[in-house]
């Protein structure tokens with residue numbers, strides 16, 4: 463596997479899981495959370511496919527492509543560990559779908575981070591809601607779902623909170 | 626088409642065309658040229674699949690991922706318009722395969738650049754050699770080949786110099 467192969471595998475798997483998550487949460491009215499904006503490609507994909515719910519994007523430093531930069535209403539600027547609890551408090555709403563692609567290039571650090579952030583994400587998800595991540599997460603009460611067609615094992619992960 | 630769709634389409638098409646180009650030039654002894662290193666993903670893919678020929682990477686400013694940074698022997702640092710003619714002169718060898726991914730985010734500029742660089746690339750290719758590009762090129766004597774399976778129209782282009 464080259465870096466090109468790995469990268470394509472991750473992007474294709476993210477897209478397949480995001481599409482599945484949106485389909486599975488169709489009809490839910492709770493907001494969608496994008497954790498990590500980065501270049502803005504997955505944000506652009508989610509924005510184009512979710513029309514019936516508010517979308518919030520959590521990012522420390524905005525460095526996205528100009529054509530996929532969130533609006534002021536969508537952007538939640540700062541450290542997720544502070545901004546996510548604050549938003550839940552302010553809106554009183556949990557999420558129908560959370561997508562998280564927060565990792566960097568160090569697998570050990572990514573795993574450590576996934577461990578630390580898992581309880582926060584689990585608590586932010588509404589019953590029946592879906593969570594998609596680029597790293598394996600450490601949840602107590604969520605069910606890992608089978609990957610949708612087109613996604614590759616270990617390149618993306620999809621979880622659901624029991625309804 | 627979201628930015629995620631477009632990006633995946635381009636990477637998948639690049640990979641399919643690179644793989645085809647390597648297969649079609651199997652047995653040729655002339656070097657391979659990677660024009661534009663960027664993150665180094667396509668460099669890593671070419672490096673992993675070409676073992677029988679020298680590989681040269683042309684880049685103005687190295688900003689690749691540490692795990693896919695060319696060796697000093699592979700790297701040709703500077704503006705391609707100067708360094709490519711200089712390398713041809715120094716080695717006396719044209720290329721069996723040239724991959725070019727030099728564009729940025731402005732389609733009009735990319736097209737202008739493709740027009741400007743096409744004669745240089747055409748002159749650097751050995752008879753029977755293959756050229757793969759992310760933008761449509763402007764060649765006089767090369768034949769555009771049908772895209773390999775898995776590649777998408779307009780996301781990559783593949784050309785051959787008559788033997």
Ligand SMILES: C[S@@+](CC[C@H](N)C(=O)[O-])C[C@H]1O[C@@H](n2cnc3c(N)ncnc32)[C@H](O)[C@@H]1O
Nearest residue numbers: 661662663664665666667684685704705726727
């Ligand atoms: C889109 S990136 C290449 C991405 C690469 N294919 C990958 O997979 O990561 C394009 C690169 O071409 C380089 N480049 C563009 N014009 C150039 C020129 N005239 N001379 C040298 N390098 C150039 C840029 O510096 C940039 O790093």
Ligand code: NI
Nearest residue numbers: 566567568690
């Ligand atoms: Ni990395």
Ligand code: NI
Nearest residue numbers: 527729730731
């Ligand atoms: Ni762009």
